Amino acid sequence: MSTSARMLRLLSLLQTHRYWPGDELAERLEVSGRTLRRDIDRLRELGYVVDAVRGVAGGYQLRAGGSLPPLLLEDEEAVAIAVGLQQAANGSVAGIEETSVQALTKVIGLMPPRLRRQMDALRSQTDNLVWGGGPQNQSVDSSILTTLAQACRDDEPLHFTYTARGAEPSERWVEPHRLVSLGRRWYLVAYDRDRQDWRSFRVDRVAGPRATGQRYRPREIPGGDALAFVQAGIRRMPQRYDVRVRIAAHPETVARAVGRWGEVTPDDGGCLLEMGVDDLQWPVMVLAQVGADFTVESPDELTVEVARVSGLFARAGG
Amino acid sequence: MSTSARMLRLLSLLQTHRYWPGDELAERLEVSGRTLRRDIDRLRELGYVVDAVRGVAGGYQLRAGGSLPPLLLEDEEAVAIAVGLQQAANGSVAGIEETSVQALTKVIGLMPPRLRRQMDALRSQTDNLVWGGGPQNQSVDSSILTTLAQACRDDEPLHFTYTARGAEPSERWVEPHRLVSLGRRWYLVAYDRDRQDWRSFRVDRVAGPRATGQRYRPREIPGGDALAFVQAGIRRMPQRYDVRVRIAAHPETVARAVGRWGEVTPDDGGCLLEMGVDDLQWPVMVLAQVGADFTVESPDELTVEVARVSGLFARAGG
DNA sequence: AGCCTTTAGGACAGTTAGTGGCCTCAATCG
DNA sequence: CGATTGAGGCCACTAACTGTCCTAAAGGCT
Numbered sequence: 001m002s003t004s005a006r007m008l009r010l011l012s013l014l015q016t017h018r019y020w021p022g023d024e025l026a027e028r029l030e031v032s033g034r035t036l037r038r039d040i041d042r043l044r045e046l047g048y049v050v051d052a053v054r055g056v057a058g059g060y061q062l063r064a065g066g067s068l069p070p071l072l073l074e075d076e077e078a079v080a081i082a083v084g085l086q087q088a089a090n091g092s093v094a095g096i097e098e099t100s101v102q103a104l105t106k107v108i109g110l111m112p113p114r115l116r117r118q119m120d121a122l123r124s125q126t127d128n129l130v131w132g133g134g135p136q137n138q139s140v141d142s143s144i145l146t147t148l149a150q151a152c153r154d155d156e157p158l159h160f161t162y163t164a165r166g167a168e169p170s171e172r173w174v175e176p177h178r179l180v181s182l183g184r185r186w187y188l189v190a191y192d193r194d195r196q197d198w199r200s201f202r203v204d205r206v207a208g209p210r211a212t213g214q215r216y217r218p219r220e221i222p223g224g225d226a227l228a229f230v231q232a233g234i235r236r237m238p239q240r241y242d243v244r245v246r247i248a249a250h251p252e253t254v255a256r257a258v259g260r261w262g263e264v265t266p267d268d269g270g271c272l273l274e275m276g277v278d279d280l281q282w283p284v285m286v287l288a289q290v291g292a293d294f295t296v297e298s299p300d301e302l303t304v305e306v307a308r309v310s311g312l313f314a315r316a317g318g
Numbered sequence: 319m320s321t322s323a324r325m326l327r328l329l330s331l332l333q334t335h336r337y338w339p340g341d342e343l344a345e346r347l348e349v350s351g352r353t354l355r356r357d358i359d360r361l362r363e364l365g366y367v368v369d370a371v372r373g374v375a376g377g378y379q380l381r382a383g384g385s386l387p388p389l390l391l392e393d394e395e396a397v398a399i400a401v402g403l404q405q406a407a408n409g410s411v412a413g414i415e416e417t418s419v420q421a422l423t424k425v426i427g428l429m430p431p432r433l434r435r436q437m438d439a440l441r442s443q444t445d446n447l448v449w450g451g452g453p454q455n456q457s458v459d460s461s462i463l464t465t466l467a468q469a470c471r472d473d474e475p476l477h478f479t480y481t482a483r484g485a486e487p488s489e490r491w492v493e494p495h496r497l498v499s500l501g502r503r504w505y506l507v508a509y510d511r512d513r514q515d516w517r518s519f520r521v522d523r524v525a526g527p528r529a530t531g532q533r534y535r536p537r538e539i540p541g542g543d544a545l546a547f548v549q550a551g552i553r554r555m556p557q558r559y560d561v562r563v564r565i566a567a568h569p570e571t572v573a574r575a576v577g578r579w580g581e582v583t584p585d586d587g588g589c590l591l592e593m594g595v596d597d598l599q600w601p602v603m604v605l606a607q608v609g610a611d612f613t614v615e616s617p618d619e620l621t622v623e624v625a626r627v628s629g630l631f632a633r634a635g636g
Numbered sequence: 637a638g639c640c641t642t643t644a645g646g647a648c649a650g651t652t653a654g655t656g657g658c659c660t661c662a663a664t665c666g
Numbered sequence: 667c668g669a670t671t672g673a674g675g676c677c678a679c680t681a682a683c684t685g686t687c688c689t690a691a692a693g694g695c696t
Contacts, residue, residue: 003653003683004322005364008388015424018472019533022643032685037644046323054643055693057533064430068396070326070388071428077421078386080414084402087410093440096398103395106333110389112382122411154336215337215375285603287634288627294634303635309606310631316605316612317625321654321682340672350656355673372672373664 001030010039012072014050014062021059075115082107082119086142089181097181104142105149140186140203147209148188151176155218158190160209162201169207174199175216178226184278189226191219198222200233241299243283245273249292257289280305319348328357330390332368332380339377393433400425400437404460407499415499422460423467458504458521465527466506469494473536476508478527480519487525492517493534496544502596507544509537516540518551559617561601563591567610575607598623 001009006029013020013028026036040050040060049065052058062069073081085107088100108116123142151158158176163169174190177198181187186203198221223229243262247254251271255264262275262283270292277283280302287294287306296303319327324347331338331346344354358368358378367383370376380387391399403425406418426434441460469476476494481487492508495516499505504521516539541547561580565572569589573582580593580601588610595601598620605612605624614621 002360002363004325004360007322008364011388015428016471018427018468018474033643034645034686035684038683040643041645042320042322045320046326052643053693054641054691056641056695058642058693060643062428064428064434066430068391068393068430068433069428070329070390071425072388073386073421073424075386076414076417077424080406080417080421081399081403083411083414084404084406084418085399086402087405088398088402092405092410093401096394096401096440099394099398100402103391103398106391106395107389109336110333110380110382110387112384112386115386116382122414150336153334156336281603281607284606285599288602288606288630289599291626291630293630296634306631307635308609310628310635312606312609312611313624313628314632316614317621317628351672352657352674353655356654358672359674370672371664372662372670374666374670376664376671378672 006031007039007042008070008072010043011048011062011069014060015069015072016074019053019059019061021057025060075118078107078111079115079119079122082111082115083122086123089142089145090140091181091184097186098179101145101149101179101181102153105146105153108146109150144206144209145179145186145203147211148176148203148206149179151209151211152178152188154211155215156211157193157214157216158209158211161207163205163207165205172201174201175219177218177221179203180227180230182227182230187230189221189229198229200230241277241280241301243273243275243277243280243299243302244297245283245287245294245302246297247271247273247287247290247292247294249290249294253292254286254290258286262286284309324349325357325360326388326390328361329366329380329387332378333387333390334392337371337377337379339375343378393436396425396429397433397437397440400429400433401440404441407460407463408458409499409502415504416497419463419467419497419499420471423464423471426464427468462524462527463497463504463521465529466494466521466524467497469527469529470496470506472529473533474529475511475532475534476527476529479525481523481525483523490519492519493537495536495539497521498545498548500545500548505548507539507547516547518548559595559598559619561591561593561595561598561617561620562615563601563605563612563620564615565589565591565605565608565610565612567608567612571610572604572608575604580604602627 010025010029013025022033022036026033029036029039031039040052043050047065047067048069049063051061051063053061082104085100085104089097089104091097111119148158150156156176158174160172160174161169162172173193175193176188176190178189179186180189180200188201188203188206190199190201191197192199221229246267248270251264251266254271254273258264258273258275262273265272265274273286275283283302284305296306328343328347331343340351340354344351347354347357349357358370361368365383365385366387367381369379369381371379400422403418403422407415407422409415429437466476468474474494476492478490478492479487480490491511493511494506494508496507497504498507498518506519506521506524508517508519509515510517539547564585566588569582569584572589572591576582576591576593580591583590583592591604593601601620602623614624
């Protein structure tokens with residue numbers, strides 16, 4: 001085995017089990033103990049921190065250092081990572097969507113086909129988990145997302161079918177620039193070759209993207225900021241409700257139910273809950289769970305919704 | 319730069335951008351073109367698939383091969399992966415909890431402290447996301463989880479404080495064996511040194527775990543199956559309701575709202591929804607969302623719950 | 637303290653592997 | 667067709683690696 005291959009193998013061993021006696025490592029790598037010590041030294045020269053314990057039951061241990069060593073993953077671990085990243089990309093944690101897609105692109109691009117199949121099988125289980133697939137939770141197909149991300153990364157022209165709001169599907173040929181996650185939606189900022197101008201596309205309306213394999217000289221985006229471009233392009237955000245409800249319950253109870261999705265301010269004998277939502281299911285759920293008397297201050301649509309559920313449940317009870 | 323270091327760097331370059339012209343790679347690695355070609359060959363000998371395109375605008379490209387190459391991640395990517403895995407470990411996708419923790423342990427153990435801090439900051443945003451932190455969604459503190467997982471992996475004895483159901487907190491000293499995810503809970507199977515017997519511990523009742531750094535000869539678990547051991551140890555599962563509701567709506571509408579958490583069977587003029595749950599909030603939410611008339615067949619507790627919400631909402635409306 | 641185990645690392649000599657320069661081919665694209 | 671870019675054989679030179687043998691140093695155990 002060549003030296004580089006052996007170093008990778010050594011790193012892999014050190015990553016799967018904390019302590020390794022020197023002679024066992026040497027045996028596994030089929031080298032003498034002296035060479036093993038030299039290999040360990042080489043790792044240290046590369047910047048990885050390898051602790052050594054002397055004496056009976058001593059051994060080597062890879063520790064956290066200044067930078068992350070190359071991750072050597074088992075197949076199942078890679079699948080778990082990919083599945084986890086897909087959720088993160090779909091907005092389950094605010095602020096890391098873009099990075100998640102970036103990492104996901106990397107992982108998926110390197111996964112052997114069999115792992116990709118395994119991942120797809122698992123992925124089909126994940127949808128509709130968060131508040132039952134309400135309208136604002138249309139998670140984007142992550143295979144489309146990663147295709148677009150890869151094209152952005154590699155500056156590859158793309159073909160796809162785009163169905164704009166209330167329009168016929170049309171075929172597009174674009175030079176992709178960047179993916180942007182805004183609210184719960186993904187947008188692709190790209191230069192449209194046919195229309196000869198910059199556009200932003202909602203990813204959930206993109207179908208059948210395929211990279212052409214060609215390359216081109218990346219253009220400058222006007223203004224230099226993809227995020228700003230997308231924001232400017234969105235004329236009306238999806239309808240948003242500003243919810244205000246007074247609840248006769250302890251502020252902490254309410255805060256626990258609503259998490260970070262709303263603001264709770266103490267009030268005499270109860271509290272005021274404020275949140276901005278796209279879908280009224282969510283506040284209804286919170287109110288049902290808190291289980292205390294409340295008064296809806298706004299919006300009127302929520303009052304209607306509360307009345308609807310009340311009537312519905314009353315009929316069911318009778 | 320040594321050969322091994324250069325190979326890692328080459329792998330890293332090939333992972334971040336799809337196409338690389340040969341001369342640019344050679345320049346970055348500070349070697350001649352000839353040596354670069356040899357390096358590429360070395361990668362291929364290690365089993366990685368490197369495509370090459372000749373001619374104008376040619377270059378090299380790392381493709382999916384038979385096995386996953388070492389992942390060379392940017393700092394932010396590692397953080398995204400860790401955050402995603404934490405969610406996966408907490409049961410957001412059935413069946414990959416154990417593997418996720420395994421991968422998480424690996425990643426966290428290698429992350430420099432600064433990244434760990436970054437990750438902690440993000441993690442604090444993730445809780446209470448899925449149906450509002452209901453009682454069955456007490457997600458386990460992932461730092462405890464990974465400490466235990468690491469101890470299992472490395473056969474390190476553990477100290478921790480355990481608060482059994484309805485008992486005083488007690489100090490435990492155990493030889494950890496395996497982590498098991500069952501339903502929505504984590505259990506640690508371990509040999510209790512003081513009591514000299516095998517026990518299973520609910521991870522959400524474990525506090526302040528610390529590894530001693532010693533090691534021991536792993537024991538055989540009686541029966542050889544940690545999962546079976548845990549199942550045998552659970553006298554009564556958390557109270558579980560078998561929900562049966564007839565709904566006057568199209569089966570598909572109901573199926574979309576309930577996802578894979580319940581079974582929907584068509585029925586004349588509507589459908590029958592059956593699901594097993596620990597917490598009645600969940601079916602209430604589904605019913606509110608479907609928005610069609612329904613009749614609760616069982617359990618009686620759900621009827622009570624529906625009546626409660628109905629009354630509550632009616633008062634709010636008036 | 638004394639002993640055993642295990643890592644640390646210098647010295648040496650033989651061997652291997654890596655390197656750049658030079659050459660000729662072979663694709664690919666315009 | 668010609669320009670460009672990867673493929674790879676050959677060669678001489680050098681640097682790096684390897685195993686053996688050695689002594690030292692650090693823990694843990696009795």
